[in-house]
Amino acid sequence: MSQEKNYDDINPRFAKYFAKYMDEIGSLYWTKEVFDNSYPGYGSTYPDIHGGLGLVFETASSRGHLQASQRGDISFAFTIRNHVVNSLATMEAALDNRVYLHDYLREFFESAAAEGGKDAAKSYVFGDEFDDGRNRLFVRFLLDHKIKVYENSADLTVDGQAFKKKGNPG
Numbered sequence: 681m682s683q684e685k686n687y688d689d690i691n692p693r694f695a696k697y698f699a700k701y702m703d704e705i706g707s708l709y710w711t712k713e714v715f716d717n718s719y720p721g722y723g724s725t726y727p728d729i730h731g732g733l734g735l736v737f738e739t740a741s742s743r744g745h746l747q748a749s750q751r752g753d754i755s756f757a758f759t760i761r762n763h764v765v766n767s768l769a770t771m772e773a774a775l776d777n778r779v780y781l782h783d784y785l786r787e788f789f790e791s792a793a794a795e796g797g798k799d800a801a802k803s804y805v806f807g808d809e810f811d812d813g814r815n816r817l818f819v820r821f822l823l824d825h826k827i828k829v830y831e832n833s834a835d836l837t838v839d840g841q842a843f844k845k846k847g848n849p850g
Contacts (some may be wrong), residue, residue, distance in 0.1 A: 686728050690784065694735065694773040701769040707762055708751075733781070735764045761841035803830075805838050 702709045715795060716796050719725060724734035742756045774781065808814050831846040 683728050685784065686733065690733055690777075690781070691735075693777055693780075694733075694770065696768040697773040697776075698766055701765045702762070705761065705765055707765070716717060730793070731785050736769065737763060740765065774821070805836065805841075805843050807832075807843055 699709065707784050720729055722734075722736075724736040727734035740754050740763045741747070742754045742759050745756050747754050806815075806818065819829050832843055833845065835845050836843050
């Protein structure tokens with residue numbers, strides 16, 4: 681299963697709630713006209729590629745207590761109100777769609793495991809003999825994501841790249 685279901689189905693389900701709540705308070709808003717929010721480097725997209733739901737709320741900033749804008753003054757209270765209202769909309773949407781979201785999460789992980797099982801690559805060899813700090817950070821990142829990491833038990837060469845056994849000074 682790909683992220684498209686999240687982007688094309690779940691996000692629009694939630695957007696109806698956001699629109700309703702913003703309409704109730706008379707706040708202007710827009711959705712999906714400019715930014716796609718699908719690049720995995722975005723903090724809000726990270727949950728999407730892990731079976732979760734990352735949502736972005738961008739609102740005009742007051743940059744302090746009060747700021748002039750093209751549509752009038754924007755106050756700190758206005759910006760906070762919009763975020764609180766959208767947080768309440770998110771909770772209602774999640775509650776109303778809880779069975780759907782549980783099914784989506786289950787389907788996401790079942791399909792990810794099935795897709796991963798088809799891949800010919802079962803492991804990867806990596807390392808930088810000149811930058812142990814980089815190696816440690818990468819290993820920590822992998823372990824944080826519950827990815828198993830093993831040390832090389834022997835010197836080996838993969839696609840012309842040499843990897844030394846841990847502890848082998850060369």
